[in-house]
Amino acid sequence: MARSQESFGKKEREKKRLKKKKEKQQKKDERKAGPKNNSLEDMLVYVDEYGRLTDTPPDPANKIEIDAESIEIGVPKKAEEDEVPAEREGKVAFFNHSKGYGFIREQSSGEKYFVHINGLIDEVEEDDKVTFELEKGLKGLNAVRVKRVK
Template identity: 65%
Template sequence: MARSGQTQNKREKEKKKLKKRKEKELKKQERKENSNKGASFEDMLVYVDENGNLTDTPPDPDKKVEVEADEIEIAVPKKEDRPSEDPIRIGKVSYFDHSKGYGFIFDKENGEKYFVHVSGLIDEIEENDKVTFELERGLKGMNAVNVKKS
């Protein structure tokens, strides 16, 4: 007996391909039927209410607030317009190694730790000393400089 040219595996693959094509055609037709392409302009509008949420109903004209265009600030305020920040901070020495010449200071105001090097010291410090210091940008972040006991 002669065998057919197609094996069982090939027939299954063909069936899967046909099934995928039919599913794809059905999805395409579903999208066509449910599309909003022919919908009116009013149906496509979305409004923003006073809380910033999107709604399909127009906002109440009684709640409208007039805003002057000059009052809207788009850019970051200039450095001289910002309130000046006190450069001297208060903290506590959480760790200091005299043999290596560095340590860390815990800032009481914002709770962050800052690196301090022996070159940034004015007074000798020990662990748990209360100190005042200034911040300076270093290679790996902010460093404490001008460190004095308080």
């Protein structure tokens, strides 16, 4: 006699599949029968002054008026005290013309500053005395507007 083609594992898998299908249909029916009178007020969420979500609207007495003209978008304008063009004196410590960069040692502090060939006004060589200004670059202060002193 031949054995049944359905093994215990196959029967269990079929039961699970039917159970899932039944649960899915039940959830679908619950969604359809759910409350249909959702109003806009039920769906709104407000943010309080501390940044938390709440279902109560904010108190109009606590409202702060903000002047739209006082809001600055972008980089703030430089003030006059920020633009002090302090021209400094120094000596070219190193300059590589093929690579287009070098370093200038300031006379007063002894600090070295990076200089790019685009920041030069006059042609410079090593050990030339120069005047320059400092500008903030990506990796620190850079010497710009470099002029050779005669």
